[in-house]
Amino acid sequence: MDYQMKIGYSFWGFLGNGITDTPDGGRSHRRPLVDALLARGHEIVFLQANRDLLEAGDDLGGTYTFDGGIPDIDVLFLEWRWLIDGRNNTPCGAEGHTCDLHRQAELVKRYTLLRGTPTVIWDKDCQLREHNVLRHVPGVAVCEAALTPTPGAHRLLFPVDDRLLDQADPNALAKRPWETALAYVGNRYDRDAQFDRYFSPAAACFDHQVGGKWTDTSRWPHITFLGRIPFEEVHRLYSGALATVLLLPERYAAVGQMTQRIFEAVLAGCLPLAPADIQHVERFVPEELVVQSGGQVIRRITDLQKIAGSNRHAELIAACLGRLELFRLSRQVDALETVLATVTGAAEEQRGAA
Known part of the structure; x- marks a missing residue:
């Protein structure tokens, strides 16, 4: 990619070892992907709760930036979250509630829909239905970790260092x-x-x-x-x-x-x-x-x-x-940068035509 960008990254899980009593297969590949993007000159701000610190007491050496607000970013990158009944569709503060879905909805509304921020959705769990309206929003690209992605989606496999x-x-x-x-x-x-x-x-x-x-x-x-x-x-x-x-x-x-x-x-x-x-x-x-x-x-x-x-x-x-x-990680980062360039380029063309 010819230029670096500020990526707002939304994920629900951990970058470090985290805690035992939680599902998060992303721990094996999320941090290598993030570190590779940083090494290529991109800036990353994490937009969900810092579960490493809040739940595992791990500050990750102060290496990464988390922001619970709506900071200025060039592109929004979502590890897609979906409705889990009784867990993330309950009222905030309720016992057992996780706020991943509420926060994702806020990010999509504020960035993707209201600001037209270029958005990449990584549907890692095959949960984003083919009829979902976001698949057809200008400036949105969907990535899937599949060798045969759904029509219109891009391939982004789980990377290994x-x-x-x-x-x-x-x-x-x-x-x-x-x-x-x-x-x-x-x-x-x-x-x-x-x-x-x-x-x-x-x-x-x-x-x-x-x-x-x-x-x-x-x-x-x-x-x-x-x-x-x-x-x-x-x-x-x-x-x-x-x-x-x-x-x-x-x-x-x-x-x-x-x-x-x-x-x-x-x-x-x-x-x-x-x-x-x-x-x-x-x-x-x-x-x-x-x-x-x-x-x-x-x-x-x-x-x-x-x-x-x-x-x-x-x-x-x-x-x-x-x-x-x-x-291989370097191949997956190349693939992701290609998608990032595509969505940001499409957004610039749209703004120019407006």
Whole structure:
């Protein structure tokens, strides 16, 4: 991009480790994206509450700027929030209320609609419906973390730091000691069918661990649920496991949207088995790691146990690392800067025509 801009960034989550009892998959990739934008000369002001400080007591070294008002910005960047009944649609101050949705509505009204501020919406959870009026507002661009984004949307995948990719050693990862054959990190949301089909049968056959929020686990009495684990424990859990299964909600699988779990696992040396019904699955894992049933998961893990620590094991890890190039941070920042240039250029043209 030829010039730097001041970006008003809205997200509901953490830049640091945050707290354990909260969902926020963005912790693995949000801060690298922000730091890369800052390194390219952009200025960033965060427009939601500073949850790192308020909830985790972490001032992040005073590195970042938060503003609860309506500061002057060049572009508004939203990690899209949606209605969660009983949580962010309750009155402010009510027990359990989070103000992410109210604040987002304020930002959209004051910046996007009233001022015509160029706006980029990153729909990370496939929650912005195709008929949403914001998709058709001049000066608004929608990004999706999918290989097949909806018509008119731009691709912006979850980024993985270049340095982590460049430093990863498949041979060393293959020789690391592993404690369990199977692990999974993630919350239950919209994953029951995939969990039943792929993970549960294998969990009955191998030592395993599941970290994340899984309510009412009585239907899976044979599975070891750890509950939510601290963010910094995710790498340790994957490092101690031979394999994982990439469980995606149906709406993600249908558009080829892979979560950050793939690079969290691969960078720890944990091989990801991927259900065959994920769109573009071959771009995420080698064919040898694609599975169509729980029985295939069992057979794949059995085969992996036989080659653990071998050259073939290292080759599989290397093949997975190669596929992570898709998510490389520098590529995603390039993609985002292209979108930023597009929306700001469109806004300038609109102002010139007015």
